Amino acid sequence: MERSLTRITVAAATRQRPRMLADLLQSLQGLDVPQGAELSFVFVENDVILSISGLVDDFHKRTGWPARAVHEPRQGISYARNAIIDAATEDGADWLAFIDDDEHVRHDWLRLLWAGAKDANAQLAGGPVVPVAPAMGCSENETEVLAYYERAAKVSNMRKEVAMTSGRRFDIGAGNWIADLSAINVGNLRFDPDFGLSGGEDTDFSRRAYKAGLTLAWVPQAIVTEEVARARLSTAYIVERARAQTITKFQIMMAESPKTAKINALAQILSKGASGLLRIASWPIFGRYSYHRGYRSLGIAQGLLAGLRGESQARYTQVTGD
Template sequence: MMGAAEGTPARISVCIATYRRPDLLGALLGDLAVQTRLPEQIVIVDNDAAASAAAVVNDWRARLPRIDLSYEVQPEQNISLTRNRTVALADGDLLAFIDDDERAPPHWLAELEAALLRFNADGALAPVLPVLPAHAPEWIRRGGFYDRYQMPTGSVVPPNELRIGNAILVADRLRWLDPVFNPDYGLTGGEDGDMLLRLVNGGARLIWCEAAAVSEPVPEARLRLGWILKRAMRGGQDFARHFRVGRFGGRPSTARSVMFFARAASQMVTAAGLAILTLPVGRHRAAYWLGRACANFGKLSVLLGWHYREYAQPPAVTARIDGTAACR
């Protein structure tokens, strides 16, 4: 069913796209080294033309003699091309995806594989739990802006919650897609939702695995209202882009499109008003409604052909394990 010969264990490749986070990547490789279910292969593709991950990969290659550790540089700045290269290099029956700034407990890979088998699914997605630093503003804690989706194991993942940051997929399913990750999303983000929606629309069954949660430190740069609002706007743009190309039940008619964008305009105005009205109650409430306004603005901005390119001009810093940043 999963590409492995009958009666033999599936071969698992862990796919990691990385960019200027050598310390965090090293910590993740340390987690993968002590998994109760070791992967047969780890594929790392570096989107930094300077190959900033090379040293840490070479260090861990010597420590992981039982695991095939593959590393390549993909110099063009594009997250889709980078992810596609990980898939091209992976030779597993199952492909596990995890981000370079996440931490995986020892049972992570075993739980993902077990859920896939138990529910006879084509893929399993799992939670990414944010870890806020001790000094995070109270309004951010109260607002839950970094809380991630959770639900019972075995549940079918709804279309608007499809993410690749913590997942395992049957490799044969990905081979149906061309491209796997669309390069048009390479600087804006949203490539993971687009890919998973195409899988689902092609008949794939993706389920949830609550027990395979990983953690992710929230860096200092994201503890700001501006970042939260920009991410909300990008989420709205992603949703509208998927809607317009028919990822949610077929390409929409003109009437359905008019209703979609009219509703976005109405909700944007309403949310902006609620942001003003709720500010005396608490900054976290006003920020929530501002986020909703920005998300709907993001939907409307797609009509103008404008896309926020979140990954086009990243800061020239290297993330560290403690969530701070070191100047390069």
């Protein structure tokens, strides 16, 4: 019997963050059900044991929505996200929405995200992730780092809006996106396990989806918030995160343009290194945002140099948050 409603599966991968997952579930239970749709939920635990079944069962009892916990013991975010795709496919989902376990959604998030995808005739659509303070609060220095993250997120979101309007390619992060599952499966698109511990698997997926002919869309109204763990609210973390992300981006550059990637990397090492030092030195004039952005530039330069040396990054072996 043919279904009269479109099935949307909302999913998240999680690892050793039970409090954050519980907070996410609390926000999800207030979701508006989009007109013409029915909801189901999949939560994949990427750890040696499955411990989230109780949380997921309680969520199902509170909401009445189908929800299941899936175990993926192979460590790596790519394995977890691929397990989500497989589970949603088994459940007969038409659309698949990704959210991260350290995020909160507004009641209209899914409705706006799906509507934006359909309005743009897109098979993959994303929305903004807005950083917010950790539940336990933060110090003055940590608040300054959080302000940097907030401003950087606004700049990134604006660039995506401009890129979509002008018809240029842009990348969509899996912390807030929705995909036409049939298009994903027809294109045989999955997250690359080579990026499972380094991060950047969603950037790689987004670019391969674009190359496969999928239409991408940006939905600025479909906002989620991300609780930033205190361990991430430091200049040292800004540098390390930029370094790790850039190693992955260099690997993507090598795959896309092997003849020019190394030359471009050398040029960027010089430019990012110089601009980073200049921004740090001039922060009394331009403020703390310039200071933190300067350290990010140095992290990018370090990441490109590490990539040229053949180094890899295992950023996702360490869990931040609780």
